[in-house]
Amino acid sequence: MVNKFPCEKLDKFMVRMPDGLRTAIKLAAIENGRTMNAEVVYHLKRIYEPRQSEKPAAQS
Numbered sequence: 001m002v003n004k005f006p007c008e009k010l011d012k013f014m015v016r017m018p019d020g021l022r023t024a025i026k027l028a029a030i031e032n033g034r035t036m037n038a039e040v041v042y043h044l045k046r047i048y049e050p051r052q053s054e055k056p057a058a059q060s
Helices: 021-032 036-054
Strands: none
Touching: 021 036
């Protein structure tokens, strides 16, 4: 059987936001043609993915 909802297998994380932040994310998502989730993930990746490449390579 094909999984209709592959997102069910993805990690989920609830977050508390200060007043107004959800609205700001929603407006940015609309402006950028993304879902709110995609908007948040986009910005988190911009912050954290470069750090992964900064880790020193394992030495043998």
